[in-house]
Amino acid sequence: MFSSAQVAANEHPNLVLSQSDVKAMRAATTVQGSLFSNRFDEVKQQVDAQLELPITVPVPKDAGGGYTHERHKKNYLEMHQAGVMYQLTGSKKYAHFVRDMLFSYAELYPKIGLHPKRKNQNPGKIFWQILNEAVWLVYSIQAYDAIAPALSASEKAHIENDILRPVAAFLSTESPDTFNKVHNHGTWATAAVGMTGYVLDDQEMVEQALYGLDKSGKGGFLKQLDELFSPAGYYTEGPYYQRYALLPFITFAKAIENNEPKRDIFGYRDGVILKAIQSTIELSYNGLFFGINDAIKDKGIDTIELVQGVSIAYGLNQNPQLLDIAKRQGRTLLTGDGLAVANAIDANKEQPYQFNSKLFGDGSTGEDGALVLLRAGEEDDQAVVFKATAQGLGHGHFDKLNWIFYDRGNEVVSDYGAARFLNVEAKFGGRYLPENNSYAKQTVAHNTVVVDEKSHFNGEVKVANKYAPTIDYFINDEKLKLSSATIDTAYQGVTLTRTMGLLEIDKSLPSIVVDIFDVSSDSPHQYDLPVQYSGQFIQSNFDIENNTTLRKPLGTKAGYEHLWLTASAKPETDLAKVTWLNDNNHFYTQTSLLNQPTSFLFTQTGANDPDFNLRQQSAFIQRVDSAKNHQFINVIEPHGEYNPSREYTLQATSRVKGLSSEKIGDIQVLEITLIDDQKILLAINQGKLEKAEKSFQYKDKTYSLTGRYMLISPANKVK
Structure with a gap:
């Protein structure tokens, strides 16, 4: 065991662990029944079991999820844990385990070239992509930092010169594009090399990690912090x-x-x-x-x-x-x-x-749009995620002014996310599937307007990275959470403005979503607004023609080729309702005000998907043909409950009886009538707030609007 004096005399550890940390941690391992000592006992038992097994450092062969890939991941995690055990116990068996494994890597590394399953760009040697190589070094250098005091000078020289420095060089000087790139791959690489520099007392390595290979500040860790x-x-x-x-x-x-x-x-x-x-x-x-x-x-x-x-x-x-x-x-x-x-x-x-409603500005200055969170109250109450962000680089999707809705712990209006089975080698080597580009990133896979069946920015990342929505306003009041954003670059000659609100009707009832989507253009277009819903379709208040014997893809490109058209409808009423039952066993209804002829298209993913790569996702799409200007007005409400265990159903139908809207200058007036004939009146000033108070007439009454909005609730309280 180490004595306190020995610990203080060592240079190591000097990364995440410090010498003072180790002293306190070692004392804490003896406090029986504490969280820390329990965890120490658990990890020690795991590491001790691993020490009984032979060290395995296989020749790299597999992509993500394959045996060799996972074995090398386990190796760096086991080395890291063993290093901590050495510091906490002083037993050299842990240090020797790390030493011997690093010796094995020092023997392997000079013999291998780029990984056989490498990606087209940024390949690694131990792993199929350089990103994983950087992760390996982040953990391995911490392990070496922990066990260095137990090694002889020759052992340290062998490990440092034959594995740690070569991997650091591969990540930096031999891979300058990745190392200097402002991207999460660059972040991992700079962190790995900088930490190695501290352990090896190589300040040049540290400076390159912080400021880029040429140390100009145009790349490196600090640039990552500045821009990402x-x-x-x-x-x-x-x-x-x-x-x-x-x-x-x-x-x-x-x-x-x-x-x-x-x-x-x-x-x-x-x-x-x-x-x-x-x-x-x-x-x-x-x-x-x-x-x-x-x-x-x-x-x-x-x-x-x-x-x-x-x-x-x-x-x-x-x-x-x-x-x-x-x-x-x-x-x-x-x-x-x-x-x-x-x-x-x-x-x-x-x-x-x-957890509160918040606006998270995007971009290095915070002015490239924002991710807006509207939360109703308690943590598992209703929440709206309004995505008015910048593109998100190569991992971004073409979905400006998209939204997701959560309630009672579940996703109700959903986002597809990525088309990928992470670390499932049988599915395209665990990589992003081809359908990630052809469907998951395309606009129709989201809950925002698609113009002429083309994705935002025509699906071009370099163009999309140049533009972001403008946040018009964000309001976080007790009864109403409200935000609006605009973008006029997603389509040439088309302006998109979306206003989303989370409105409390009554404290005893769930909040409802108000969604007003304005589309304007000087020329006519087809406008599609999908809702990707999670759950089982229950009913609509209009007749649906179901394609029960023959289904065709909805389109031929931009993600439409992956959508089966399962049913369609042309509501003859000006109020359209669609109800579904979510996995949380509650009902949800979207009530839509149809101020122009509108079709409803019901879809499911799976068309043109020969390898069954796409998860099943249901949606309904409001389609307006040949319109210059259009306003989609929708209200989404949680209601009722289905209990299959106790065999009862409550309030399976919508509480919304009527919905009307009127634009009075810059003021948008929305009136919601409930089944008990109580009314909600919401007026929003969509223009500039040039005056503290603004009057308007609606249904022969004069109202005064102070600030951005006025809300009259069923309890007849005016905000």
């Missing part, structure tokens, strides 16, 4: 990749703080790293991240990236609400910050985390 995050901490590729990119940002930042505290890395850009950790939490519902852009929907706040983020953030600010998230994560880290979190939870210091 908005001032609010929103990551431009969306929540899924924010979660993934978070780990190299926070891990390297922790290493910078431990080695060069004068850089004040956690204060950089007004604390953008801490804001990024906080916003990653906010960008979730019922523990899962919002599934926009190239997202895998089962990722949530318990992922290791955010577990580390929460522990590091708590170590810096001791925010008791973070402890609530840490308890939900249910994972204790064997780090100094992990110890602080565990001790605080043991002492019952946590406070409930407050």
Whole structure:
């Protein structure tokens, strides 16, 4: 075992773990029954079992999800854990395990070229893409940092010169495009090389990691922080990749703080790293991240990236609400910050985390649109995600002014996310499927207007990256959450403006969604507005012609070729209703005001999909033909309950009896009549707020509108 004096005399560890951390952690392992000691015992048992098995470092052969890919992933995780065990116990068997595995990699690495299953770009050697190579080094350098005190000078020289430096060189000087790229691949590479520089006492390596290969600041870790995050901490590729990119940002930042505290890395850009950790939490519902852009929907706040983020953030600010998230994560880290979190939870210091309506500006200045979150109240109440963001680089989807709706813990109006089976080698090697480009990224796969069956920006990423919506306003009041955004670059000569609200009718009832979508053009177009719903179709208030014996694709391109046209309708009434039952066993109805002839097209994914790559997704599309200007007006309401266990159904039909709208100058007036004849009157000033008060006449009455909106609820309260 190490003595305290021995620990203090060592240079290592000096990355995420510090010498003072180790001293406190070692003492904590003896506190029986504590979260930290329980986790220590669990990890020690796992590592001890692994030490009984032979070390396996196979020749790389498989893409993501294959045996060799997964074996190399396990290797770096096991090395990392063994390194921590060496620091906490002082037993050299753990150090020898890491040493011997790194020796095996030092023998393998010079013998292999680029990976046989490499992608067309950014290939790795140990892994099929260079990204995974960087992840390997981020973990492996921490393992080496932990066990370096147990090695002889010759052993250290062998590991440093024959594996650590070669991998760092491959990630940096041999792969300049990736290393200098402002992208999550570049983030991982710079973090890996910079951390290696600290451990090997190579300041040149550190400076290149921070400022780019030429150290000009045009690339590197700080440039990543400058451009990939908005001032609010929103990551431009969306929540899924924010979660993934978070780990190299926070891990390297922790290493910078431990080695060069004068850089004040956690204060950089007004604390953008801490804001990024906080916003990653906010960008979730019922523990899962919002599934926009190239997202895998089962990722949530318990992922290791955010577990580390929460522990590091708590170590810096001791925010008791973070402890609530840490308890939900249910994972204790064997780090100094992990110890602080565990001790605080043991002492019952946590406070409930407050999820609120917020606007997260996008882009480095925060002015490239925004992701707008409208939350009704309690954490599992109604929530609207209004996506008026920038493109999101290559992982972005062509879905400006898209939205998702959540209620009672479930996604109700959904986003397809990514067409990919991550690490399922049988499905295209675990990579993004071809249908990710041909369907999942296309506009019709989302809940926003499609013009002339063409995707926004004609599906061209380079064009889309140049433009973003303008946020017209954002309101977060008690009874009404309201936001509006506009874009006129998604289609030439077409302006799209969407206004979304989450409106409280009565505290005893769920809030309803108000969706007003204005489309304007000087020439006529076909306008499609899909709703991708999760659940089972129940009924409509209009006749539907179902294609029960023969189905054809809805179109030939831009994602339409992947949609079976299952049914169609042309409602003769000016009020159209579609009701479905969600997986949470509650009913939802969209009530649509049809102010022009409108068709309803019912679709399911699966057309032109010979390998069954697409998940089944149902939708209905409102279609307006040959119109210059059109306003889609929809109200979506949760209602009722179906209980299959107790065999009862409550309020399976809509509460909305009537819906009318009128535009009075810049003022949009929406009137909702409920089945008990109570009325909701919502007036919104869509123009500039030139005066504090504005009067308007509606149905022979004069109203005064102060500020952006006026709301008269069933209780006859005026806001």
